[in-house]
Amino acid sequence: MDYKLLSNEILSKLLKADDEIAFKEIYSRYWKLLFQTAYYRLGSKETAKELVQNVFLNLWEKRNVLIIDKLENYLQITIKNRVINYIETSIVQRKYQEHVVSSYDDRTMETESTVQYNELYFALEKALSELPVKTREVFQLSRFEKLSVKEIAIQMNLSEKAVEYHITSSLKALRFKLKDFMVACFILGSYHNF
Template sequence: MDLRGLTDEILLRLLKADDDKAFKEIYSRYWKPVFEAAYRRLASTEIAKELVQTIFLRIWEKRHTIQINHLQSYLQTAIKNRVINYIESTLVHKKYLQHVIDTTAGDCQGTESTVHFHELSQALEKAINRLPEKTRHVFRLSRFDHLTIREIATNLNISEKAVEYHITQSLKTLRLYLKDYLDIAL
């Protein structure tokens, strides 16, 4: 059956009924304009693709409960919000790393600062990657995507207590793993 002639409303109804062909039609119909909206704001093909994929993945995962009245508007708003969240998380990450550089700048000059910054960035990524998958995912949603505990619980279909537990565990593990780096920085 050719779904190209169907309206967005019909496609959304079919999507709620687990019709993967309806999802594929929505994806092929709207992927490019949503990608272009992200690309215009970020000027990065890879990041724009990643954000668009996240939106469509969320639509598929939440197809039974998501309430979409006007698909095109929903997608444009969703990508705008994802871009804003991405920029905010990037700025927070950069500010944190800049703070580390600034606090060590009195003792270090130029290249040495850059080396410390690079080592700390690598150590932070290694520490995050050592976390259990679920804990790592919760941590990234919390600290990089700036989602609230309630939003994370809703997105992952887990309790708020479970989210708090994962965040607490990740912070303990990161503190322990990064202890030597933080002692050097201070």
């Protein structure tokens, strides 16, 4: 019997009866058509081949339970569905990867900022500890507690000129000692404290 002369309807019945030669005829008859359909939509030969192979593998594995009225229509619909599923899965994977990369970048930036902030904080603490006591107190009242020159003068029993001197002196010393951190200060928005 020449299987090439058989109709799709007969080939489908033979396939259901576990006829491997019928399956091979269906494969050789429709492989190229299904490949072209998949390749046209995907633009990838490897992916198109893989999807077509999966269609035929599924056809053989489920041959006993499949109800196929029109073989060509069944195969065309099946490959189109495989292509759609592949595209949808690819989109979901890409979005997930973008999310992971974005989250990683955000966490990395947060970690780097935290490290820089901590380094700056400890450098500032060290630089402040090296200032004369009165200069350090004036600086802290001015920059951390936001007191005016007049308020500091009253609180510390100093002239306003003396307070201005201590502020100027402390700023000059801190700028020198923290010059390597000035970029970090700008990034972290802390420069205005100096």
